[in-house]
Amino acid sequence: MIVGIEGFEDAGVYRITDEIAIVQTVDFFTPVVDDPYWFGQIAAANALSDIYAMGAVPKTALNIVGFSPRLYDIAILKEILRGGIEKVAEARASLLGGHSVDDEEMKYGLCVTGIVHPDRILRNVGAVPGDVLIITKPLGTGILNTAIKGDMVNEESVKNLIRVMATLNDKPAQVMCSLRTHAATDVTGFGLVGHLSEMLGKQVGVELYIERLPYFEEVVTLSPSGFVPAGLFRNQDYYADRVLGEAEGFRKDILFDPQTSGGLIIALHPDDLTAFEREASRLGFPFWVIGRFKEEPKGKIEIAAAP
Ligand code: CO
Ligand code: CO
Numbered sequence: 567m568i569v570g571i572e573g574f575e576d577a578g579v580y581r582i583t584d585e586i587a588i589v590q591t592v593d594f595f596t597p598v599v600d601d602p603y604w605f606g607q608i609a610a611a612n613a614l615s616d617i618y619a620m621g622a623v624p625k626t627a628l629n630i631v632g633f634s635p636r637l638y639d640i641a642i643l644k645e646i647l648r649g650g651i652e653k654v655a656e657a658r659a660s661l662l663g664g665h666s667v668d669d670e671e672m673k674y675g676l677c678v679t680g681i682v683h684p685d686r687i688l689r690n691v692g693a694v695p696g697d698v699l700i701i702t703k704p705l706g707t708g709i710l711n712t713a714i715k716g717d718m719v720n721e722e723s724v725k726n727l728i729r730v731m732a733t734l735n736d737k738p739a740q741v742m743c744s745l746r747t748h749a750a751t752d753v754t755g756f757g758l759v760g761h762l763s764e765m766l767g768k769q770v771g772v773e774l775y776i777e778r779l780p781y782f783e784e785v786v787t788l789s790p791s792g793f794v795p796a797g798l799f800r801n802q803d804y805y806a807d808r809v810l811g812e813a814e815g816f817r818k819d820i821l822f823d824p825q826t827s828g829g830l831i832i833a834l835h836p837d838d839l840t841a842f843e844r845e846a847s848r849l850g851f852p853f854w855v856i857g858r859f860k861e862e863p864k865g866k867i868e869i870a871a872a873p
Pocket of ligand 2: 576591616
């Protein structure tokens with residue numbers, strides 16, 4: 567065993583040979599959107615993300631399904647599975663099977679196995695002072711998902727949100743693995759500050775360029791209207807002491823907002839930023855430089871102005 571349940575790593579890692587380690591993760595949740603096909607896509611992209619976050623490549627997947635055929639039309643389940651299967655195929659992994667249980671509360675997700683060279687595993691710890699901090703998806707999915715349930719978001723915004731949540735983290739992972747990346751993880755339930763805190767451990771600190779954080783523009787109006795998920799407050803209670811300096815309004819909310827199928831956060835050697843930029847534009851994915859790791863204060867996220 568190389569990476570086990572200690573720490574807050576994205577997936578477990580087990581060495582098979584000197585060249586191959588398997589990376590395993592499981593993730594499933596209740597519907598985040600009304601459309602079953604897109605729910606399947608998002609749940610699959612979210613589960614696959616932990617494999618990418620470890621610097622690995624997904625190879626096989628198993629469906630995990632909770633569904634009640636007494637309560638819902640079986641056509642709904644077919645659509646969820648179709649979305650998941652297409653996402654697994656896009657990730658060039660093989661779906662080998664799965665398991666379903668009769669469950670009145672619908673759930674879907676995947677158990678995924680990937681492979682990685684044992685020397686090339688990317689953990690969430692290992693960032694070096696001077697590294698730049700990169701994020702690859704905008705923040706605010708928790709706020710938008712809450713507002714959707716309150717019918718406060720128009721169709722165009724919903725479509726854009728779904729598109730972002732269903733996007734695989736494969737391309738950013740491919741680029742980070744080809745460069746001097748020291749640490750990486752994906753942003754999910756604990757929000758940016760939570761996952762960034764795990765990345766810092768007690769080894770390094772980071773200055774966070776609050777004005778550079780990417781977000782869905784809808785959060786600017788939704789957050790002051792109170793459309794924030796309960797998880798945001800839980801994250802804030804738990805991680806607020808990690809943050810030094812002041813953040814206000816929606817910018818404070820997106821720090822703690824729990825993300826569904828969020829982007830990667832990456833600690834990259836500063837001299838490789840130009841190469842990262844070039845590769846990102848070649849492969850066609852967005853990214854934002856949102857901070858820089860520092861020696862001190864260890865374990866803390868300092869709100870700062872961009873240089
Ligand atoms: Co993760
Ligand atoms: Co996970």
